[in-house]
Amino acid sequence: MLECLVNGEISNFLAATNRGLNYADGLFETLVIRNGRPLRWQAHMDRLGAGCERLGMSMPPQAVLLREVQTVSTGLADAVVKIILTRDGRERGYMPEKDSTSTRIVSAHLFPVGAAEFAHNGVRTRICDLRLAIQPALGGIKHLSRLEQVMASAELRDKGAEEGILLDPEDHIISAVSANIFLVVENRLLTPRLDRCGVRGVVRAAILAGFAARCEQRRLLVDMFQEADEVFICNSVRGIVPVTAIDEREFEIGLVTRELQTWLQEGARMA
Amino acid sequence: MLECLVNGEISNFLAATNRGLNYADGLFETLVIRNGRPLRWQAHMDRLGAGCERLGMSMPPQAVLLREVQTVSTGLADAVVKIILTRDGRERGYMPEKDSTSTRIVSAHLFPVGAAEFAHNGVRTRICDLRLAIQPALGGIKHLSRLEQVMASAELRDKGAEEGILLDPEDHIISAVSANIFLVVENRLLTPRLDRCGVRGVVRAAILAGFAARCEQRRLLVDMFQEADEVFICNSVRGIVPVTAIDEREFEIGLVTRELQTWLQEGARMA
Numbered sequence: 001m002l003e004c005l006v007n008g009e010i011s012n013f014l015a016a017t018n019r020g021l022n023y024a025d026g027l028f029e030t031l032v033i034r035n036g037r038p039l040r041w042q043a044h045m046d047r048l049g050a051g052c053e054r055l056g057m058s059m060p061p062q063a064v065l066l067r068e069v070q071t072v073s074t075g076l077a078d079a080v081v082k083i084i085l086t087r088d089g090r091e092r093g094y095m096p097e098k099d100s101t102s103t104r105i106v107s108a109h110l111f112p113v114g115a116a117e118f119a120h121n122g123v124r125t126r127i128c129d130l131r132l133a134i135q136p137a138l139g140g141i142k143h144l145s146r147l148e149q150v151m152a153s154a155e156l157r158d159k160g161a162e163e164g165i166l167l168d169p170e171d172h173i174i175s176a177v178s179a180n181i182f183l184v185v186e187n188r189l190l191t192p193r194l195d196r197c198g199v200r201g202v203v204r205a206a207i208l209a210g211f212a213a214r215c216e217q218r219r220l221l222v223d224m225f226q227e228a229d230e231v232f233i234c235n236s237v238r239g240i241v242p243v244t245a246i247d248e249r250e251f252e253i254g255l256v257t258r259e260l261q262t263w264l265q266e267g268a269r270m271a
Numbered sequence: 272m273l274e275c276l277v278n279g280e281i282s283n284f285l286a287a288t289n290r291g292l293n294y295a296d297g298l299f300e301t302l303v304i305r306n307g308r309p310l311r312w313q314a315h316m317d318r319l320g321a322g323c324e325r326l327g328m329s330m331p332p333q334a335v336l337l338r339e340v341q342t343v344s345t346g347l348a349d350a351v352v353k354i355i356l357t358r359d360g361r362e363r364g365y366m367p368e369k370d371s372t373s374t375r376i377v378s379a380h381l382f383p384v385g386a387a388e389f390a391h392n393g394v395r396t397r398i399c400d401l402r403l404a405i406q407p408a409l410g411g412i413k414h415l416s417r418l419e420q421v422m423a424s425a426e427l428r429d430k431g432a433e434e435g436i437l438l439d440p441e442d443h444i445i446s447a448v449s450a451n452i453f454l455v456v457e458n459r460l461l462t463p464r465l466d467r468c469g470v471r472g473v474v475r476a477a478i479l480a481g482f483a484a485r486c487e488q489r490r491l492l493v494d495m496f497q498e499a500d501e502v503f504i505c506n507s508v509r510g511i512v513p514v515t516a517i518d519e520r521e522f523e524i525g526l527v528t529r530e531l532q533t534w535l536q537e538g539a540r541m542a
Contacts, residue, residue: 014284014287014292016282096424138418150358150365
């Protein structure tokens with residue numbers, strides 16, 4: 001971690017009573033700083049706001065968050081900034097207070113090495129044994145309860161896989177462990193609905209908005225991989241990454257994936 | 272919070288990079304200090320150890336935890352001590368390191384007022400709209416992902432209810448929001464299986480061990496409340512609490528519940 005602000009003050013520490021720690025009672029965003037400016041800022045703020053509304057948490061003013069993001073990334077051309085928002089409130093007990101304030105933890109991190117290689121060469125994946133639980137009350141938002149992703153990642157570590165595909169208990173494709181997923185089927189872009197689990201990523205949202213006529217959000221059974229011409233995953237930090245294998249099935253890196261990568265990079269340059 | 276130790280040092284603060292905060296990657300125990308001594312210590316340690324094994328986390332030596340519990344509760348006759356254990360490891364990224372150490376956060380809190388009245392008078396409950404997700408990978412352990420309980424508690428707050436009953440999506444009874452549940456049906460003690468969601472509480476475990484011949488762990492559909500003569504909930508802090516209402520259905524506080532309360536109190540006195 002390069003620099004961290006807790007409620008606007010330089011600090012690497014937070015209270016042991018913090019409800020984010022005690023109950024995962026909060027949300028987070030991971031965003032990219034490029035040439036000193038946050039990418040897709042408004043999309044991140046929209047998702048954070050939607051999460052606050054779902055959890056009944058108060059959303060800090062965007063201007064305050066932006067100032068803190070700028071402060072921690074001062075002097076950094078490329079970086080990753082993480083915003084954690086936790087609900088303030090009672091020291092013990094699950095019950096949240098109404099209209100409680102939020103604690104802001106804003107930290108800057110080095111941009112991960114190897115992102116460009118991933119995007120160029122693609123990534124081999126495995127389907128994880130762990131299934132994402134169906135919880136419509138939390139589906140789509142980027143809350144702090146990420147134990148499923150931790151356990152799925154432990155599985156990948158033990159199998160020596162780079163990235164994993166997560167299914168729900170009914171064999172629907174949901175996402176990668178730390179990215180959304182698209183299947184290219186006859187030039188159409190199919191991506192799972194995320195109303196019951198998974199996180200609605202901002203790159204996913206950008207693709208859905210930018211290619212609305214070609215996109216479809218639907219339930220996708222795992223068999224659908226057999227019909228896909230291309231598969232790619234996407235998140236804020238790594239952008240669009242081609243999937244070159246899912247277990248034993250190999251995929252070529254296709255033209256549609258390359259087209260979308262170019263489009264996303266152009267968008268970031270112009271932002 | 273009265274006193275807090277982080278890895279044995281007096282501190283109310285922990286690192287912003289802590290994986291418990293960032294990913295809910297950890298476990299907790301809430302235990303009661305009575306007459307200066309922790310109640311049901313070994314049962315709490317057994318559950319914590321089972322949780323560590325499930326998550327692939329390292330369990331600190333029990334002697335270390337006991338010393339820290341004793342330190343924070345020095346001079347307190349009655350108190351609640353919370354132990355949080357979080358996985359150490361990489362600053363960013365879900366993937367846990369193999370054989371990483373754990374961070375210990377041990378804090379003492381005032382014993383809540385009103386526990387004796389609750390146990391005597393019972394509690395009125397509502398069935399929560401929020402359903403617990405089915406996640407066998409996490410079922411039974413006391414991990415830090417407690418957003419479901421927070422959301423269920425917000426529901427209770429808005430409805431002015433004291434305690435809530437949680438079902439799974441298939442209409443099975445699982446637990447109260449912060450307690451396990453038993454149904455007394457023709458003198459038998461029925462309690463839900465907690466292999467798919469819920470937390471295996473230490474008072475529940477004590478009852479299952481102490482009344483093995485009368486107990487049954489099974490799937491219980493919500494209709495089963497209609498057949499129950501008595502219903503009670505239990506946790507470490509509040510002990511056994513009679514349920515006097517579930518939505519519109521009223522329950523008498525019965526002899527079996529009172530018998531178990533007496534038995535539990537005797538056990539605590541003799542411990």
